[in-house]
Structure formats: C-alpha cells, structure tokens
C-alpha cells in the first residue's frame with residue numbers, strides 16, 4: 001500500500017496530476033458549456049451513465065479539480081464546491097432533511113448558519129434543536145427524535161471558539177443512525193481532519209483560511225464515504241429510493257457509500273438551486289490551498305502570542321483562545337488539534353461595548369471587517385454586526401457576549417500586531 005502523504009504535501013500536490021505536456025497549474029476552464037458530436041453522447045451524461053461535463057452550473061473541470069484537492073486534504077471520497085459557505089451548509093443538511101424532518105445542532109455555531117437553520121430552514125418545514133457544545137452523551141441523546149436526520153457542529157465555533165468533542169458527537173449521531181456533519185472552516189484540514197474522529201460529512205466556508213487572502217466567497221462539501229445510507233434506508237429515502245426527477249436513479253445503489261451524497265447534491269440540489277462557484281474563483285481558491293499549511297502555522301503562532309499578551313493585560317476582562325493553557329477547551333484543542341488551532345482570538349475589553357468600539361477604532365494594522373481568517377489581521381464586534389439579529393438570550397446561547405471582540409490574527413509579525421494592540425489599548 002502506498003504511504004499516506006503528509007497533509008503539507010497534499011495541500012501542495014493534491015487533486016491534480018497533469019499528464020505529459022499538460023499545464024503544470026490547473027487550467028481555468030472559463031466555459032459555461034461543453035461540445036458533443038451527437039445528442040446520444042450527451043444523453044449518456046444526463047443519465048449519469050457516463051461522466052463528463054455539459055453545463056457549468058452542475059460541474060466544471062476547474063471546480064472539480066479544486067474540489068478534488070479539498071477532498072484529498074480532508075481524506076474523503078467525494079467533494080463539491082459551492083458559491084459560499086452558506087450554500088455548503090444548506091446543501092449538506094437539505095440533501096438529507098426534508099419538510100417534516102428534524103436536525104440537532106450545536107448552539108455554538110456561526111451566526112449565519114444559526115439564522116439559516118432557525119429561521120429560513122425552519123420556514124421550509126425543518127425543525128432544529130440546538131444543544132450546548134459541552135452537552136453530555138445523555139443530554140445530546142435526549143435531543144434526538146424519530147425524525148432526526150443529522151447532527152451538526154463546528155470544529156472550532158465562530159466566533160465563540162469552543163472546540164467540539166467530535167468523537168463524542170459522532171458516537172451519539174451513529175447511535176441514532178444519522179451522520180455527523182462538521183463545519184471545519186476555522187480548523188481547516190491542515191490542523192484537524194474530522195473524518196479521522198468519526199465525522200461523516202465536512203463543510204467549509206472556503207472564503208476564510210482556505211482562500212486566505214480575502215479574494216473569493218466560496219464553500220465546499222466533502223463526504224467521508226463511510227456513512228451507510230442503505231443500512232438506515234427508511235430514514236434517507238432521498239438517497240435510497242429512486243429519484244423521479246433524475247431518471248429514477250437510486251443514488252446509494254448506483255454510487256455507493258463513497259459517491260451517493262455528493263452525486264445527489266450535485267445532480268439534484270445544484271441543478272435546481274444553482275449556487276455554483278465560478279471557475280475563476282475556484283482557481284484562486286486552489287492557489288490559496290497550496291499554502292494553507294504554511295499560513296495556518298503562522299496564524300496559530302500569532303494567535304497564541306496575542307492571546308498570551310491579552311490575558312496578562314489589565315484592560316482585558318477575559319480571553320478565549322482554545323490552545324491557551326488554562327482555557328476550558330485546552331484539553332479538547334490538544335486532542336483534536338495537536339499542531340495548533342487557528343489565529344482567531346476572542347476577548348472582552350473592560351468597559352464593555354463602548355470601550356471595545358474605541359479600542360477597535362484605534363487599531364492601525366488590524367482593520368474592522370466582517371471578514372475573518374485572512375492573511376491580513378482584522379477584527380469585529382459581533383454583537384453590533386454579524387450577530388445583531390440575535391436576542392441577548394440567543395447571543396448567550398451561541399457563546400457571544402455583548403463585549404466580545406473577535407480578533408483574527410493574520411500572518412504579519414506577532415510583535416507588530418502586539419504593538420498595535422498595545423497602543424490602541426493605551427488610548428482607552
């Protein structure tokens with residue numbers, strides 16, 4: 001058996017091996033459509049009898065090549081790109097949950113995902129129960145119902161920064177015959193590969209560290225190929241019974257555990273909802289992925305240095321950084337991310353909302369942005385921006401206090417970031 005390659009090698013080389021005389025870098029196939037000699041040739045593609053390209057809303061070679069790299073990085077069997085992280089999480093859940101179904105999700109998740117689940121998907125007839133990321137096995141189990149179709153959580157929650165006990169969540173999901181879906185945006189496969197801990201489906205907002213340069217909004221879904229849909233056939237009729245909207249194909253029979261989930265999401269959801277990533281964006285994302293492992297190391301080093309500095313500062317009331325010694329998630333961080341977490345630090349400035357805003361305005365290197373996980377440092381006050389739709393109780397449930405500042409350490413020099421923070425704190 002071939003030796004499994006180190007993640008650093010997969011980041012650089014994964015997903016694309018050009019043949020003789022082919023381009024070294026992946027080609028940008030900027031074409032909506034693809035030519036065939038006969039209608040019959042193309043008909044085979046529509047019937048999913050032959051694989052090939054016909055229209056870029058469904059599949060495009062550049063997007064597929066970048067998806068293949070992300071698939072290799074996560075150690076999955078199939079992957080697809082989407083237009084955004086929101087689309088990725090929507091597809092991942094909607095692919096297996098219909099109106100009348102129920103999903104259990106950690107309450108410590110991205111605000112956009114929380115809205116998607118608790119407002120928009122709820123309107124579509126899918127019910128969600130939110131559980132604490134620190135729930136025990138018994139508490140988690142109690143949230144399940146006969147119509148529950150998935151368990152959902154984030155490796156490192158944005159912006160609460162809790163580390164999910166993936167093994168425990170996977171065990172409870174599997175005991176109830178449903179897959180565990182993990183949004184791995186903040187950890188990235190450079191630092192955590194949830195499939196190694198029992199997760200079944202991984203999603204990403206590639207907008208963040210994967211792209212890494214604040215260039216392109218995008219998302220990805222990866223399947224581990226491990227969840228046995230047929231063993232729970234009655235729960236997942238969309239995968240285990242014929243799809244009348246797609247020539248009567250039964251995805252789990254035709255494409256097996258390895259390919260059913262992504263094929264259905266592409267042939268059905270992408271066909272009908274059309275949240276495709278553009279080939280140009282996919283190419284830029286691919287460039288970002290080649291240096292992901294190098295950048296993540298630096299993001300983490302800077303995050304740790306800033307967290308240590310802040311935790312000793314008299315004007316700071318609290319610091320949350322899972323890999324900081326003494327943090328409530330320290331043991332989980334060491335277990336799931338022994339090489340480091342990410343570069344995002346959350347903290348409270350003494351004096352609450354007003355002091356936090358004054359501090360942020362005084363920063364010269366870190367810019368105020370809704371963005372996070374960029375090569376350039378940036379910061380945000382979630383309670384007055386990304387999470388402003390949420391009530392105080394909802395804010396508390398997803399681990400966001402009114403004084404929380406989310407500081408995303410870029411890959412600049414830590415000493416400069418700390419000097420910048422120092423002068424901004426001195427001014428308040």
Ligand SMILES: *Cc1c(COP(=O)(O)O)cnc(C)c1O
Pocket residue numbers: 084085086087089110112113154158183185186204205206207208217218219
């Ligand atoms: C940003 C983010 C999303 C949403 O991704 P977009 O690309 O902005 O649509 C989902 N999950 C997490 C953890 C995120 O940080």
